[in-house]
Amino acid sequence: MDEKKLLVVGELNIDLILNSIHGFPEIGKEILADNMTVTLGSSSAIMAANSATLKVPTSFCGLVGNDSYGDFVLDELRRKNVQTHYIRKSKKHQTGVTIIMNYHQDRANVTFSGAMASLTTAHIPWPDLKKYSHLHISSLFLQKGIKNDVLQIFKKAKKFGVTTSLDLQWDPSEKWDFDFKKCLPFVDIFLPNRNEVLSLTKSTNLQEGIDKIKPFANCLVIKLGEEGSIGIQSGELVKSPAYNNTKFVDAIGAGDSFNSGFLKKYIEGESLTECLKWGNLMGALNTTAAGGTEAFKSYDSIRKQVQEIFNLKI
Template identity: 45%
Template sequence: MKTFDVIALGELNVDLILNRIAGFPEVGKEIFARDMICTLGSSTAIFAANVSALGARTAFAGMIGRDAFGELVRGSLEARGVDTRYVIEAADRATGVTVVMSYGEDRANVTYPGAMEALRFADLDPEIFLSARHIHLSSLFMQPGLLADIVPILRAAHDGGATVSLDTQWDPAEEWRIDCREVLPLIDIFMPNEAELTALAHAASLDEAIGSVRPWLRRAMIVKRGSRGSVLVTAGGECREVGALLNREAVDTIGAGDSFNAGFIRCFVRGGSLGECQDAGNLTGAISTTAAGGTGAFADREAAVRTARERFGKQLNLD
């Protein structure tokens, strides 16, 4: 028996989210934002909080500073039922912070990485790879230590009997230094969005990007396309395109992709088909847009189920 359904491995920071901003910032000038939220941030943490809210036994492995933001991160994870026994506190580094300037469906982010940059494979408790049914990694390009050690991490996960998903997220340096031929065969579910995949594959179109990476897929890739839905690609070459469940009154789209990941992986670890997982991801991504911040719509399991039914006319199957 595995202790956890899912262990999320990756970056931890707080999000300072600014909404209703009067234009774009300019050097030497000041503008106002009329709404502000300070909350649990980072793609991996949003994923962990939401997959836990959806009923998966979840733990987190990452690094924070010994500071007030670190306390907020740990407390927020634990309040969502996420076990933090594998979260490391660094006495010499501060917890990361992302300032999010939200403009409708778009946003501009500025991140101070802090402790997340320092985490390496050697820092991780080996028990992580034995206690998880599934390990999810995200935001590799913001974590140079984990990026450098990605192959031994993935091999340790599979040696421990865990399946693995990866959402690389955007590369701030736009260098995309990852060897798909080496890494993707070690990933069960690869989870980029369209812009990330085309950049990673150095492709001019989505079709070209899919064709470029498909030979290296271990099992499947799900490509998130925002308001255009998602495309599921299997290692055998099958493609399934599903349109988005659009929310015409979206509060914001922060964390929608991470919430998609949470719904997909929650379905995956309970044995759902890949098509069922894709549908679950589309639905939880849409649910995320009904509240502010990446975790606001997932206060608990019942709230998510109710939103799915009342706002989108869908049944969110979690059992």
Template identity: 35%
Template sequence: MLGPFRSMGRPDFDLLVVGDANPDVVVTGAPRVPEFGQRERLVEAGALVLGGSGAITACGAARLGLRTAFAGRVGDDAAGAFVLDVLTRGGVDVSACVVDPGAPTALTVVLADGGDRAILTASGCLDRLEPGDVPAALLERAAHIHVSSYFLQPRLAAGLPALFRTARAAGATTSLDTNDDPSGRWQGLDEVLPLTGVLLPNEREALAIAGRADGDLEGAVRDLAARGTTPVVKCGGDGALTIHEGEPLRVPAAPATVVDTVGAGDSFNAGLLAARLRGLPLRRALEVAVACGTLSTRAAGGTAAQPTWEEVTR
């Protein structure tokens, strides 16, 4: 069961996001198989936007009215300056973000084809982020700690159980969006899941983490809940699925004209966290989260169409 979150208004920050931030180069209308041999092909559109699951979630949360801080690493380069500028203009406190002179900012190219996409990431300084980069005082000043992209940040992942213990001892609640595992192994989560209040995978990630080769999503949700966390699964156009009082709880998504699905899951994360931090009951929080994810698909990139709290709850 998804228990209560620490309420807004007590600490300095409602939400601290720890994780990845990078520019996304989003190419819309990309061919399924790009043609090599120095061939040039025109596509529908291209955009340079803020990327990284953590950064997009932080921007979405700030847009929804949460006092939000972000802790991560960027390089001492133009890409890092771009990331910090966009986050700051989005209302996110980046004073704890490390500017690393020893490695470049991560960079992602997203090849978007309708509702599907291929993602190519140069990890740069992502794998240098570690728990020690997150000031202990900042953990004590936040009501909720959300961590993104577990498998892209091995040093952070190795120390995440201790970081979550520290946060929980200070009274904070916790959540994790592992995102994809490029290795395909999906290992190393056993210790951290019981310390994770909410796990936020998509359908494929939930099945992989649970080791469910049979494709039984409800079975995966039950398995993950038995490991000590509350899974809230993002199901795209089918809404969301969680478990409540031992039974599956599904919330549908409204029909939408999709421009770009990049970052929709991260906007979902922001919506769920904002709703729960405001004390909304579980079903209503899921409805808000699904709406945030859906509305974010109205424009290219992860942050351009993120809704305000008034927009998503009217």
């Protein structure tokens, strides 16, 4: 019951999604939206929620404000069976919010970072780390307090004997100030997508990006959208095609669900090929329903959907 496996250190926010908006916002005017959804946002939280639904015992370390949005985030994570005892409520900060104005297939987002930018290495429950088998960090550029210490965090985590993974996510400042050469030797699985590889390495094609990262990465896993993913480990490259999805709704959170699937199998000690397959499968499943967690209601429903949509038994 008390088995501990995955610790996610990450950002937390709510998503306030406006749908069926009558036109575009203009300064000095007011327009109406016919639909609104308030839901658990943030890549790290989506990844943690889906991992827990995939039966990986998952705890979250993060920071919210001492406000009703913070309560909402905590309630949603608990509902998903994520352990929340390492989530602190800050009296000094508000909970982060992303307002998403949804127009058909495209969106305009505005994020208020709030508490997420103030999480630091001091919030990580270091003495408890030995109870976990894996540490995952995501959304590095949104977590300014973590970003500055990320090398030390991964070094220290390795001393506690846990395996580690990192998903950078997009850098809103587009400066890509992350010393991957120094940090990646302490990261077991590095999980960027194609655009992040190109931007981080200032490359014009993927092979150039791979060549720049490969000497420093233990295992480089690149998410390629509809083309699936590739993994590079010990000089070997494994290609894994995407699952053909005839029920595509949107790709919000696909990369986070990929991480949940991949890391579940990694923690279980499976091969790179098997991890990539599960990453692709959970990424594809994610795209069959709105948002990042809608397709991950329970393990039984995941199993049913995978059988129905992809004709696979898990």
